[in-house]
Amino acid sequence: MYDEVISFIRSLFPGKNFIHLHEPRFMGREKEYVNAAIDSTFVSSVGEFVNRFEEMICEYTGAGYAVATVNGTSALHAALMVAGVADGDEVITQPLTFVATANAIAYCRAHPIFVDVDRDTMGLAPEALKKFLDTRTEQAGGMSRNKNTGRRIAACVPMHTFGHPCRINQIAEICRKRNITLIEDAAESLGSTLHGRQTGTFGRFGIYSFNGNKTISCGGGGVIVTDDQALAAHAKHLTTTAKKPHSYLYEHDEVGFNYRMPNLNAALACAQMEQLEFFIANKRQLTAVYKKFFEKSGNIGFVNEQENARSNYWLNTVIMPDRKTRDTFLEETNNAKIMTRPAWNLLHSLPMYANCQTDGLKNAEWLADRIVNIPSSVRCSELQGRVF
Numbered sequence: 243m244y245d246e247v248i249s250f251i252r253s254l255f256p257g258k259n260f261i262h263l264h265e266p267r268f269m270g271r272e273k274e275y276v277n278a279a280i281d282s283t284f285v286s287s288v289g290e291f292v293n294r295f296e297e298m299i300c301e302y303t304g305a306g307y308a309v310a311t312v313n314g315t316s317a318l319h320a321a322l323m324v325a326g327v328a329d330g331d332e333v334i335t336q337p338l339t340f341v342a343t344a345n346a347i348a349y350c351r352a353h354p355i356f357v358d359v360d361r362d363t364m365g366l367a368p369e370a371l372k373k374f375l376d377t378r379t380e381q382a383g384g385m386s387r388n389k390n391t392g393r394r395i396a397a398c399v400p401m402h403t404f405g406h407p408c409r410i411n412q413i414a415e416i417c418r419k420r421n422i423t424l425i426e427d428a429a430e431s432l433g434s435t436l437h438g439r440q441t442g443t444f445g446r447f448g449i450y451s452f453n454g455n456k457t458i459s460c461g462g463g464g465v466i467v468t469d470d471q472a473l474a475a476h477a478k479h480l481t482t483t484a485k486k487p488h489s490y491l492y493e494h495d496e497v498g499f500n501y502r503m504p505n506l507n508a509a510l511a512c513a514q515m516e517q518l519e520f521f522i523a524n525k526r527q528l529t530a531v532y533k534k535f536f537e538k539s540g541n542i543g544f545v546n547e548q549e550n551a552r553s554n555y556w557l558n559t560v561i562m563p564d565r566k567t568r569d570t571f572l573e574e575t576n577n578a579k580i581m582t583r584p585a586w587n588l589l590h591s592l593p594m595y596a597n598c599q600t601d602g603l604k605n606a607e608w609l610a611d612r613i614v615n616i617p618s619s620v621r622c623s624e625l626q627g628r629v630f
C-alpha cells in the first residue's frame with residue numbers, strides 16, 4: 243500500500259540497507275578533542291571541555307549561564323529541584339512527551355498534571371493551560387493552588403515536540419501572571435527558535451539533551467540553561483554532590499547528585515556543537531524534500547514549522563488519516579527496513595501515571611493515533627565535500 247513512500251524514502255538515503263530514524267554523525271573534530279581529553283588525563287567531571295561546552299551553549303542559545311549534566315533527564319531533575327519543586331507539589335506538563343519529562347517530576351516527589359497540546363505545534367496548548375488554571379486553581383498567598391487537592395502548582399514544563407517550538411511566549415505569560423515557574427523541556431529542540439529566540443531560553447530554566455538519537459550527541463549528556471546567576475550556581479552545586487569549594491576538605495551542605503557531565507563526553511559535545519548549524523541546514527533540506535513529496539501524496543499530512551518559528555526538524559513527522567492506516571504504515575515501512583515510529587504512549591496511560599490529573603486530552607489523543615516519525619538523520623549524500 244505504501245510502496246511509493248518506501249521507495250521514495252530509500253532514494254533519500256542511498257547505499258543504506260537499514261535506514262535508522264536518527265543516527266548520530268561524527269564528521270568534525272570529535273577524535274581530536276576526545277584524544278586531547280585523554281592526553282590531559284582529565285576524563286571525568288573536571289576538565290576544560292566541560293567549561294568550554296558550557297560557554298558554547300551560552301553563546302549559541304543566548305542564555306546567561308549553562309550547567310552541563312550527564313543526561314537530559316538529570317538536567318530536568320536538577321532544574322526542578324533548584325526551582326524548589328518538592329514533595330507534594332504539582333507540576334503541569336503535556337501527556338505527549340517522552341517519559342523522562344514526567345519521571346523528573348516524580349523524582350521530586352511532585353505530581354504531574356497532564357494538560358492538552360495544540361494539534362499544530364504538538365506542544366502544550368496555552369488555551370488548555372489557561373482553562374485548567376482558571377477553572378481548577380485559585381490564587382492564594384502569591385501562588386496557584388489546585389482547588390481539588392489543595393496542593394501548590396509549583397512549575398510548568400512544556401516540551402518542544404520533535405523540535406517544533408510550542409507557543410512558549412503565550413505559556414510564559416500565563417505562568418508569569420500566576421507565579422508558576424516555567425521550565426522548558428527543550429531536550430529535542432536545540433537550535434529551534436520562535437521569533438528568533440532560542441527555545442529553552444523563554445523560561446526560568448531550559449534543558450537540552452545530547453543523547454545518541456538527538457540532533458547532536460555526545461553519547462550521553464544534558465545541559466541546564468538559565469539567566470539567573472544564583473540559580474545557575476545552585477544548579478552546578480547540586481549536580482556536583484553539593485561539595486563546598488575547599489582545597490582539601492570534603493564539605494557537603496545538602497543532598498547533592500553526581501550529575502556532572504564527564505570531560506570525555508564534553509570533548510565530543512564541543513566538536514558536535516561546531517557542526518550544529520550545518521546539521522540543522524542539512525536536516526531542513528531533507529524536510530523540504532519530504533514536504534514536497536507528502537503535499538502531493540494525498541492523504542498523508544506533514545507537520546510543518548509554525549509561522550515565526552524555525553524548527554530544527556529533529557524528527558520529521560507525518561500525520562496518518564487514522565490509527566488503522568498508521569499501523570499499516572508502521573508495519574510496511576519497518577518490514578522494509580525503514581525505521582519509523584509512532585508517538586510515545588500518552589503518559590497518563592502508563593501505569594505509574596495512570597492516577598494523575600488530566601484535563602480534556604482530545605488533541606493529544608488525536609495526534610497519538612496518527613503521528614509517525616520518519617527517518618531524519620543528517621544525510622551524508624548531501625555533504626558536497628564539506629569538511630570541518
Ligand SMILES: *Cc1c(COP(=O)(O)O)cnc(C)c1O
Pocket residue numbers: 313314315316339340342343401427429430451452453462463464
Ligand atoms: C531525550 C529526551 C529527554 C531526556 O534526555 P536524556 O538525555 O535521554 O536523559 C527528556 N525529555 C524529552 C522530551 C526527550 O526527548
